[in-house]
Amino acid sequence: MRRNRAAAFPIGDHVLRKLGIFVHLDATHLAELDRLLSETMSVDSLHDIVTEGESCKHLFLLTRGWAVRYKLLSDGRRQILGFIIPGDFFGLRATLFDVADDTVQSLTDCTVCRIPGEDFVAVLRDHPRLGMAIVWSIVREYSVLAEHLVSLGRRSALERTAHLLMELLNRLQLVRLAGERDFELPLTQEILADALGLSIVHVNRTLRRLRQQGLIRLDPQSRWIIIDRPDDLAEIADFSPLYLDQGTPPADSLLKAIRSQH
Amino acid sequence: MRRNRAAAFPIGDHVLRKLGIFVHLDATHLAELDRLLSETMSVDSLHDIVTEGESCKHLFLLTRGWAVRYKLLSDGRRQILGFIIPGDFFGLRATLFDVADDTVQSLTDCTVCRIPGEDFVAVLRDHPRLGMAIVWSIVREYSVLAEHLVSLGRRSALERTAHLLMELLNRLQLVRLAGERDFELPLTQEILADALGLSIVHVNRTLRRLRQQGLIRLDPQSRWIIIDRPDDLAEIADFSPLYLDQGTPPADSLLKAIRSQH
DNA sequence: CGCTGACTTGAATCTCTTCAAGACGTGTGG
DNA sequence: CCACACGTCTTGAAGAGATTCAAGTCAGCG
Structure with a gap:
């Protein structure tokens, strides 16, 4: 893993586009996002970025390349839980619980941004709209996992x-x-x-x-x-793109309640 | 569905026991929890409590009985995503997105507590420790779903x-x-x-x-x-109870960061 | 030029499904 | 009170779907 401080804005339009679907992000948010994502890393292919059972105190954002999240059985059988593509976050649960319950591995050369857990909590506090946009992005993953489960069970x-x-x-x-x-x-x-x-x-x-x-x-x-x-x-x-929630804004009432924390 | 205001504390020891594993809850937390869970409902078996595609603005806590979370394919095939037992919350994603992406159905006569979405956000703000205990309980569900997916794919x-x-x-x-x-x-x-x-x-x-x-x-x-x-x-x-996280406390650093919001 | 990793195909086998039928317990109406 | 319907559990037999084993192709690379 090579690390480097990013001089220019490290992420492409795609991430902004994705977060922007959720809530309108103004200049303040962009500046904050820029600061949050300042630490970028290049990762070679077939590298474990997060390892099952190990501690992990960072939230990650993939900005280039592909990765997978998987679990192993003791006899070596592997089940891939999902694919991680540019614009996807990973590592939140590992950060919350201080231990990862699955492994994230790069499939290609990748670029990832590493966000210290504390910084993320601070963003939730100081920039709740931006924080919620990130949380939205992560929660959506649950729906993808559920649909994947339906595929394995009934398709x-x-x-x-x-x-x-x-x-x-x-x-x-x-x-x-x-x-x-x-x-x-x-x-x-x-x-x-x-x-x-x-x-x-x-x-x-x-x-x-x-x-x-x-x-x-x-x-x-x-x-x-x-x-x-x-x-x-x-x-x-029997595919319906609804579960991907690619256009759904959050409940208004909740946004208001969140904003009032400020 | 029959609704009634609860006179006495509506939940049994089991829920407290479960939340208490995560963080120590003091008298203030218990009082707040009592207020939060004041609206209880009895639900007959085979009732849809949350329906896929419909709006839902409430977080629920099951305190008695069994329920399932499932999705249907268009030809009627059904895949159950998981079982909900006393002490389990459900409906958070539906509340965040204002629309449910799976159906929750009671399998037996049940008792549930209904928590308005706004009240939950308020708890997160005013009683972050209690709020985090609830979030922990919900996030754990993701691990259960992932392990279930491994079962369907590779067992x-x-x-x-x-x-x-x-x-x-x-x-x-x-x-x-x-x-x-x-x-x-x-x-x-x-x-x-x-x-x-x-x-x-x-x-x-x-x-x-x-x-x-x-x-x-x-x-x-x-x-x-x-x-x-x-x-x-x-x-x-090939069962290992670790993924259920039944004893893992949250990362200290995070708890501190969360507390400092207060 | 031969090695390696990935893709491809056939044949045998096994797991799981489908179809069909019967057993058992429970609740219901005549 | 009995006959009947219904839901659930159980079992056999046939067949579809997926796996395993084995062999062979192809492109890229040292």
């Missing part, structure tokens, strides 16, 4: 795979890392298998079915995916 | 079933609703199937295997379960 391999691809398309579009129907997908079939609760072989066959039905095109070399018929893919997956 | 039917039974044993023991190795389990095999991502028939066969191996005894009439060999059951399930 077939085909439906499940289709659902994951639609989820990623939607989440990546929010931070402008996906076009109308294509994006970079830096995942091996092994990683997909660990996320989907399937064997590698079956992921391979499932992707082939999606390909043969003309729903998607994949280039394993460039790691690029084109979703030719997103509507059909969504129908197979 | 066999036998392992998964064993894991759920061990989880319930541990959680119920915390609120004194389970003995050393037995508790009331008011769940049909259909409900277990929807939680475990299995068919009813296979749940039946799986429970039979656990019974035949002398690991558990079940009485379908009285809805009582005896776990004869919890250690062996835990080994089959």
